[in-house]
Amino acid sequence: MIVIKSAQYEVYRQDIERLQDHKSVVKGSPLRNLDPYLDDGGLLRVGGRILTGDLLAGSNGPIIIPKKSHVASLLVKYYHQKCRHQGRHITEGGVRSAGYWIMGAKRLVSSVLNSCITCRKLRRKPEIQKMGNLPDFRCKPSPPFTYVGVDTFGPWEVSARKTRGGVANSKRWAILFTCLASRAVHIELVDEMTSSAFINSLRRFVAIRGKVTEFHSDRGTNFVGSTDALNINTINVESQPVRKFMVENGSTWIFNPPYASHMGGIWERIIGTARRILNAIIMESKKLLTHDVLNTFMYETCAIINSRPLANVSIDPTEPSVLSPSVLLTQKTEVDYGPFEAVDLKDMYRTSWKHTQVLANQFWKR
Structure with a gap:
């Protein structure tokens, strides 16, 4: 309690002195919306018509902790480890349930979680390795x-x-x-x-x-x-x-x-x-x-x-061929061979007759 009172007095000295004189806080103070008050031990707590502290813990209202104090970072780290390195929502809920009201808690909790090594090991995305130059x-x-x-x-x-x-x-x-x-x-x-x-x-x-x-x-x-x-x-x-x-x-x-x-x-x-x-x-x-x-x-x-493609297969109709290691080695492609189909004697005679007709037509045109 002495450490928390010292941290509060260092940041909110003027507001604490006005509350001791039974006056309201300064108009531009960040504590004005919290309606703060001093308890019997001299701690600065959050007030209001309905006390929002943890009644089971015996407190009348959450204790106000300055966000830039070292005490606030220690509290966030402690309850973050206590909830087994969970996210910002659970960590902030653990701090509030313990009866502490940290000013700017969301940003502080995010900063603590971002620097937590255990959380980085568990949930950080893999880094993108910069590749070296090719030999x-x-x-x-x-x-x-x-x-x-x-x-x-x-x-x-x-x-x-x-x-x-x-x-x-x-x-x-x-x-x-x-x-x-x-x-x-x-x-x-x-x-x-x-x-x-x-x-x-x-x-x-x-x-x-x-x-x-x-x-x-x-x-x-x-x-x-x-x-x-x-x-x-x-x-x-x-x-x-x-x-x-x-x-x-x-x-x-x-x-x-x-x-x-x-x-x-x-x-x-x-x-x-x-x-x-x-x-x-x-x-x-x-x-x-x-x-x-x-x-x-x-x-x-x-x-x-x-026969695997060395590059992505192009969808451009003007580039139907695929470059593969086999093409570089043999200078041949599958298109050069043509399809292998079952050919019988009828197909052979039919093909030769068509070829004869084509040659005859070319001869008569000449």
């Missing part, structure tokens, strides 16, 4: 698969051979190569996660797609040689055979910084798409999953991913 290899004009991102995913269990007890299964992994400029995809299947199998997949990839200037990947245990001490059978890019292959082909392997998985989003996103396509193909297929079947599914997955 040079993403914007540099270059042939497809000049700058390549590499990652592995899997495994899948395939039927290797038949035995007396059933079928022996083995695992297969996939090496994903994605062009960082054209966004084209190439997937190679490997039967083990070793440096030799990885070199063979690199040789097949380079033989089909051409030489690569830079390989980019994360610093996962699949590529970094930190698992030698653990005797884990993984791909080691830092091993001597892989280094020799890089030197002979004039390629450079660049790792992303540690704990920067967001920098590999260009291939992580494609791996998610490839997994969804493979799950659909395997679920619809009724064939026994062998190495050859899985390898075929991988190439079909590449074809589907490479």
